[in-house]
Amino acid sequence: MDFLRPASWEEALAAKAEHPTAVPIAGGTDVMVEINFDHRRPEYLLDLNRIGELSEWEVGQESVRLGASVPYSAIMEHLRAELPGLALASHTVASPQIRNRGGVGGNLGTASPAGDAHPALLAAGAEVEAESVRGTRLIPIDAFYTGVKRNALEPDELIRAVHIRKADGPQQYSKVGTRNAMVIAVCAFGLALHPETRTVRTGIGSAAPTPVRAKEAEAFLNAALDEGGFWESGKIITPAIAKQFAALASGACNPIDDVRGTAKYRRHAVGIMARRTLGWTWEQYRGAGRTLEGAA
Amino acid sequence: MTTYPKAQNVPAGTPTKITQGSPTKGGIGESTLRPDGTLKVTGEFAYSSDMWHEDMLWGQTLRSTVAHAEIVSIDTSEALAMPGVYAVLTYDDLPAAMKNYGLEIQDTPVLAHGKVRHHGEPVAIVAADHPETARRAAAKIKIDYRELPLITDEASATAPGAVLVHEGRDDHHIGHVPHPNIVHRQPIIRGDADEAAKRADVIVRGEYTFGMQDQAFLGPESGLAVPSEDGGVELYVATQWLHSDLGQIAPVLGLPEDKVRMTLSGVGGAFGGREDISMQIHACLLALRTGKPVKIVYNRFESFFGHVHRHPAKLTYEHGATKDGKLTHMKCRIVLDGGAYASASPAVVGNASSLSVGPYVIEDVDIEAVALYTNNPPCGAMRGFGAVQACFAYEAQMDKLAAKLDMDPVEFRQLNAMEQGTLLPTGQPCDSPAPVAELLRLVKARPLPPEQEWLTAGSEGTSVDVRALPGGLSNTTHGEGVVRGVGYAVGLKNVGFSEGFDDYSTARVRMEVINGEPVATVHTAMAEVGQGGVTVHAQIARTELGVNQVTIHPADTKVGSAGSTSASRQTYVTGGAVKNSCEAVREQVLEIGRRKFGSYHPAWATAELLLEGGKVVTDGGEVLADVADVLEDEAIDIELEWRHRPTEAFDLRTGQGNGHVQYSFAAHRAVVEVDTELGLVKVIELACAQDVGKALNPLSVLGQIQGGTLQGMGVAVMEEIIVDPKTAKVRNPSFTDYLLPTILDTPTIPVDVLELADENAPYGLRGIGEAPTLSSTPAVLAAIRNATGLELNRTPVRPEHLTGT
Amino acid sequence: MRVNFTVNGRPQEADDVWEGESLLYVLRERMGLPGSKNACEQGECGSCTVRLDGVPVCACLVAAGQVQDREVVTVEGLADYAKHRQDTHPGGGCASGACGTTLDEAKRWQSKPTDGRAGEAAPLSPIQQAFIDAGAVQCGFCTPGLLVAADELLENSPSPSDQDIREALSGNLCRCTGYEKILDAVRLAAARQEEAVQS
CATH class of the missing domain: 3.30.390.50 (CO dehydrogenase flavoprotein, C-terminal domain)
Structure with a gap:
């Protein structure tokens, strides 16, 4: 197993392009369980913790651009007005410790049908910002989930952010x-x-x-x-x-x-x-x- | 010494004041703090998984992936060839003629021999220089299984031509069981139930199912084995009974017991799950084979396979009562699934049968309890073993009877409650206080918690706190569908090891003068698993020896057996042993004093003398000498065994016999709120009342009662190991899917403590650990039935059961 | 791989770390800090809760490589951390540089009459003392994680309601106590904290 520690988004994309089997790890709340219980031995772990921008968000006119690693606890605390459904969903995620580490990017990457963020994203309307060295694309949330624990990402793509429509109602x-x-x-x-x-x-x-x-x-x-x-x-x-x-x-x-x-x-x-x-x-x-x- | 009042003179509900020994600070009856508290809050307390040794290796267990199969072949060559791997052992590598272990029946192979009998059975073990190396090596061991038909329940176990889980049984139960796939059977016949049934105005019958609960102690099975120069081994491990382990470990290692030196490390909870061997023998085998220290630590997944669970049970009950509410008779049949190995199944059968009637007066009974051998996970000891399953069923029956008679469920129970002197179905009289009616009165007398506590009127209008509602943080209801229910239950549990077992403990007590101050050292092999035995031992020594300084020596096998930390017995039995040894030490101190100073004061010869505040005093309070002057350089060091009253085996046909030492009683009232549409339950309050005889440490007593209560609640609403009936495989071996109550699931647990002395027990105390686990479950079930009107004959209750889905 | 990070205010280096190791493993087996506990290793029990750059997280779910250049506080450093809460550089914890609890250390442990009593041993943080005083410790396996979580709660919310306490500690399982004494301990620490502020 190799541990890749890109210091920037560009480095991360390059690493993912070079090693398409690399498993991205941010909050670790899914990946580490699989490693601890010997369910998974990826060839490469791609650490996204050092990329600060993934933990940031921007509130725009129409939507919120939510960095893939913004922890659930921050969504609960700071985005209740803009994303009330996702904030409620975030509060149901596991425990305070997990909410401090996990984020929507991981939920989308794992694409488990049981992921807590998905129903809120579907209801609000969202697009997933996926990027690779080949370029950026926005995947409508309705087209993102393709099967049990499968999603529309290409092997060389990483989730950079999610664009979620700001709430215009309850x-x-x-x-x-x-x-x-x-x-x-x-x-x-x-x-x-x-x-x-x-x-x-x-x-x-x-x-x-x-x-x-x-x-x-x-x-x-x-x-x-x-x-x-x-x-x-x-x-x-x-x-x-x-x-x-x-x-x-x-x-x-x-x-x-x-x-x-x-x-x-x-x-x-x-x-x-x-x-x-x-x-x-x-x-x-x-x-x-x-x-x-x-x-x- | 003053004596305590005779128990039978004490009306129920009157606290008994017991003073014995001297009123030394930090003595019995005070809530002294844990001696290991500071180490436990700073992270320095050394649990078994924290052990470390220079050069140590890591052990890994390879377990069966199928439940019942012949092992056609095992190929370890690839694993052995891996760099960093020091040993790979299978059955063929076992060094001694003895290759099995077991608590009562040695039916459990150290490593599978030609056959696996349950999912997760150990087949091979590996030692390597890193846990990951060991895991990879284990994964490279090739095992070829040929699957066998599965025995999963009573029907398949006793069907004509059923495969035998254990062929060629020669244990002492085989002679009286109706089928070799039955571990043990205990009938109890008293009076004539059929005849008595004719007097009944109402009869209720029920079939009940109790799910498989896990002890789920937080500290996983772990330990460190270090080979010693003399060819023996030192083992640091978390267990409930060092000497029982020792008696099972040494023979399979081919070593005499004195070459296996065991020390108790920090134990992260037990609840029955550490009564059986887990990694102990494997670590020793690997250490002896490699000549290096070997550490084994199970992860949570493996822990679900590493210890026995609570027996799931099917219970069929019939009760009758007259129209004025008197019970006429009871018939029951209790089938416990013991899984692939016997473990504590015989004792669980004994408890289930002898306590199946509950704390009620019923003279005519027809009882049968059996434990099966199946290919399901092995089951054994867990807090309240046998009594827990029965209590769930008989308490449901009591509610059904009360409803049928249109009586209040508490009054109905009180009308039939046993008391001191009542004959149990085994013919044994209850010879100490049995305040069953009083405990029920206490929980019922409490004011009910306010309704709709989740609704608060704030400045901005009405506010809903979902944390107080069923579903909690998941935001499933804001009050919709929520109905309140209240339920009651009471139970009785035996204390100590029963049925003629030689149940004793050993305490070594040393007294000496250090820096001018008398100091006591208490050395026992008692497993401190969190219950607070170490706190109580120090209190007893202070009370009996009048010292301030007490050192609790680490528990090990250098001192005699303390028996198991189970069956609510340690404060009684090892506490009794410490008291007894302290009394012997005190007698010697006084003897020396008389020799040295007897001629100076007549009271040395005439008065009753005590040790108090480091001095020898008369019972009138006159100081005769400093203990420091009596002892000078002399140390008194006494190790003695101590036994409670002997018990008898139950007759194998009639179940008659004085099988139990003592009983413990607790009652609960549960208040629940149920989201009847979604089938989600929030337990609002679980009030408990318990008779503890004498609270040696009141704070610890509350901790035991509240902890036991919550474990009972867990198996009422969420905790269950789910075994696939088609494959006999465990489907949820993780904390993601085996759910323990969180602090947000936990109700307030107010407690009433009664102290009615049992004159046969040290200080009048009563074993307390298990009783609260019994009645908690049926009280919650009763409350849910009360809220929903549903029959609910199974625990745990799942949302499906409450919504008919 | 090699990982450098700060534990309880002291720089630490771990060598030959397998890439799949967790922060928990590194702390317990490589740094001699076994206080953070290994109860579930799946983020369900909270027994391994540590502060990672001040934030409570499950150490079992942080990959060792992810802590490079970051600051970790464990239960072993909690008393100091609480004492120097305002300082930018909390005082050194008890990382010894040696690994694990040695057998010698384990063998040498004997309870002393002073154990569990305030003021006579090394000073404890208020939450640690409250856990002892309130009877919130039984087997103690859940205790380190609960202490780190409860300490953080009181840092941010000096007088929490019972429901707030329950929510903040809902990621920490305890199997012994039924949680009542744990609630008592947090209430007690909060009350003492309030008293200290007022006086």
């Missing part, structure tokens, strides 16, 4: 685990209201081979809200609409049975979370939401 995030802290998702659900476009976007975690959006549920809800004039009136969403939305969200799942939960439970729980997060965001939209402590 966002929520829920995750089911059988413990009240430090738990991997049994399943998760992210929801973002986009009042500017009068649309709702969603993201489902850990209930399909990849993180997915509940597109039918979104389409149904967008139409129902539009037809009922809900965006203008701000009236309470009728239970029938919420119920149908939840059912369609459940239907968007393609889960498996595993040690963390059954497929049937995952479908069921995603429906409940879809209904609840819709209720919470809509209450916030109407200006009647409760404030939260201990979340984000």
